[in-house]
Every structure is written in structure tokens, then in C-alpha cells.
Amino acid sequence: MDEVxxxxxxxxxxxxxxxEELIRQTPSQHVEPSDLKAASIRHLPLSLDEDSEHHPHFFNPYPEELPLPEKEDEKGLLEFPPDPKHILWDTRDMEIFFTNHFSNSWEYASDEYPDNPPPSGIYREIGDYKFGQLLESVGFNWYAVTVTEYPEGDYPHFKATLESEAIGDGRLLRGEIMTITDIMAARLRTRSLRSHIIAPMLVISLMGPRHARVLEADFDGEMLNIRASKLYDFSRKNTESAQLITRYWLGGACGQTTIETMKSK
Structure with missing residues (x-):
């Protein structure tokens, strides 16, 4: 079994x-359906509403009550309208907003619910892991900025936040896909996770014009399945969406990731 x-x-x-190499060769930030097909990628819908048939397969939302975003953080995010000429300025503002809210929510929930603290969401340095560069800066601009995992338990699941210099639409972005493939491959090479053959990813993707979406991805051995949520608009106050995204950043892991559990289904 070990050799298999x-x-x-x-x-x-x-x-x-x-x-990853096929996507690297594509000519733009937005990846066309024909290029997805050639690279064996399925682009599927994702809904963060728990009663939806398109709910996440590998990640659960944190169920307890969370604090609202700080008013100063919301004010800072909305101080100026989105600037299509400086998309990364806007994504950086969103990243700061979410990082602060993730941290505040994690600390609040850990204190308020000691019997059910958030299983994920602690800030980790990308340099702590043996990933690739997780960025492009020549021709295309995107980079992963924040990662987190599950410190308790043997989970291959991983989460990342990504910024892309692109205007969001229905298409997947090259940085989204390349971040997923790079981290997934690294997780499959991690000795402590050697019993797992699936390394699910949750990505919070930030783009213009001050929009965000959530991606969930898994690789089944033949196809890379990427489920993408709708775009959430943060050019205006959007507390409900901020809370929903935060619940998934802090939430738990689920799903079948080992050969044994997959065979027993």
C-alpha cells in the first residue's frame, strides 16, 4: 500500500x-474555457450558502457568532472609489481589511468559545512552506499574500489569499490556478501528509474593481476541479459578504482525502 x-x-x-505549466503559457490574466479544457481543469459553480447544491465539498464555515468589522477598517476601505488604473492599490486595501477582520474574529471567537475555537485562520508565513514563488511580476501581476492551515489534526487542506491585477469577470485567473497547483503539489510532497492523495484548497481571490470571490479546488487524479463563487462587491459597505468569507477562513475541514476513505465510500 505504501508503494501504491x-x-x-x-x-x-x-x-x-x-x-501549471500549461496555464503559465496562456496569454492573459483571464484564462479562456478552451485553455481550461486543454489543461484538464473543470470550472464549476460554488455557493457559500449552506443549503445550496453547489456548497463547498472540503471546507465548512465557522458556526459561532463573530464580531462585525471595525468601523475604522470599513472606513479605510471605502474612503476612495475603486481606481481601475491602480487595481493593486485596491486589492491591498481589501487585503488589509480582511487580514484585520480575520485576526479580530479569530481572537474574539477563541476567547468567547473556548470549547469550539476556530480550527483555522491563524496567520502563517508563506516562507514557512516549501512552495514556489506564488507570484508573477513580469507581464502579469499577481501574488499570494496570506496563508493558513489546520494546526490541530492531520489535514491536507490549505487556504490562501491572493491579489491579482485584473478586473474580475466570470473567467478564472491565471494566478488563482497557479497558486492552487503549486500549493497542492507541495502538500502532496509533505511527508507528514503522506496518507493523503487529495490536498483541497480554499482561495480568497482579490481583484478589481475592489471585488473578491472564494474558490475551492481539488485534484482527483485526472481533473483539477475549481469551484468559484460569485464576485462580491466591496466598493460599497458589504458586511454580510465580509462575514461569510470570514466564516470560511476560520472554518473547519471535511471531505474524503485518503485512498482508504475514498474506497470505503
Whole structure:
């Protein structure tokens, strides 16, 4: 079984690298459906509403009550209208807003609910992991800025926040896909996670004009499945969406990620 598992993980690592290289060769920030098909990527819908048929497969929202965003943080985010000429200024403002709210919410929930603290959401340095660069700065501008995982338990699940210099529409962005493939492959090479063959990803993707969406991804050995939420507009006060995104950043892990559990389904 160990040899079979090692071969399967190595095969998936190789295929993820191929997908990443195919996306790297695409000519724009937005990846067209034909390029997704050529790279063996399925683009699927995602709804963060729990009663939806398109709910996340590998991540749960944190269920307890959370504080509202700080008024000063909301004021700072909305002080100026979005600037299409400086998209990364707006994404940086969103990243600061969310980072502060994630941190405040994690601390609040950990104190208020000691029997059910957030299982995820603690800030981690990207440099603590053996990832690739997780950015492009020549020709295209995007970069991963924040990551978190599950310190308790043997979970291959991982989360990242990403900024892209692109105006959001229905298409996936190259930075979204390349962040997913790079981190997934690295997780499959992590010795402490060697019993897992699926390394699910949750990505909070920030883009212009001050919009955000949530992606959930898994690789089934043949296809990279990327489920994408609608775009959430933060050019205006949007507390409800901020709370929803925060619940998933702090929330738990679920789903089948090992050969044994997948065979027993």
C-alpha cells in the first residue's frame, strides 16, 4: 500500500506541474474555457450558502457568532472609489481589511468559545512552506499574500489569499490556478501528509474593481476541479459578504482525502 500511495502522490504531483505549466503559457490574466479544457481543469459553480447544491465539498464555515468589522477598517476601505488604473492599490486595501477582520474574529471567537475555537485562520508565513514563488511580476501581476492551515489534526487542506491585477469577470485567473497547483503539489510532497492523495484548497481571490470571490479546488487524479463563487462587491459597505468569507477562513475541514476513505465510500 505504501508503494501504491507513493506512486499515486508522485503521479498527481507530476500532473499538477503540467497543468501549471500549461496555464503559465496562456496569454492573459483571464484564462479562456478552451485553455481550461486543454489543461484538464473543470470550472464549476460554488455557493457559500449552506443549503445550496453547489456548497463547498472540503471546507465548512465557522458556526459561532463573530464580531462585525471595525468601523475604522470599513472606513479605510471605502474612503476612495475603486481606481481601475491602480487595481493593486485596491486589492491591498481589501487585503488589509480582511487580514484585520480575520485576526479580530479569530481572537474574539477563541476567547468567547473556548470549547469550539476556530480550527483555522491563524496567520502563517508563506516562507514557512516549501512552495514556489506564488507570484508573477513580469507581464502579469499577481501574488499570494496570506496563508493558513489546520494546526490541530492531520489535514491536507490549505487556504490562501491572493491579489491579482485584473478586473474580475466570470473567467478564472491565471494566478488563482497557479497558486492552487503549486500549493497542492507541495502538500502532496509533505511527508507528514503522506496518507493523503487529495490536498483541497480554499482561495480568497482579490481583484478589481475592489471585488473578491472564494474558490475551492481539488485534484482527483485526472481533473483539477475549481469551484468559484460569485464576485462580491466591496466598493460599497458589504458586511454580510465580509462575514461569510470570514466564516470560511476560520472554518473547519471535511471531505474524503485518503485512498482508504475514498474506497470505503
Amino acid at each position: 500511495l507513493a506512486r499515486e502522490r508522485a503521479d498527481r504531483d507530476h500532473k499538477l506541474a503540467r497543468i
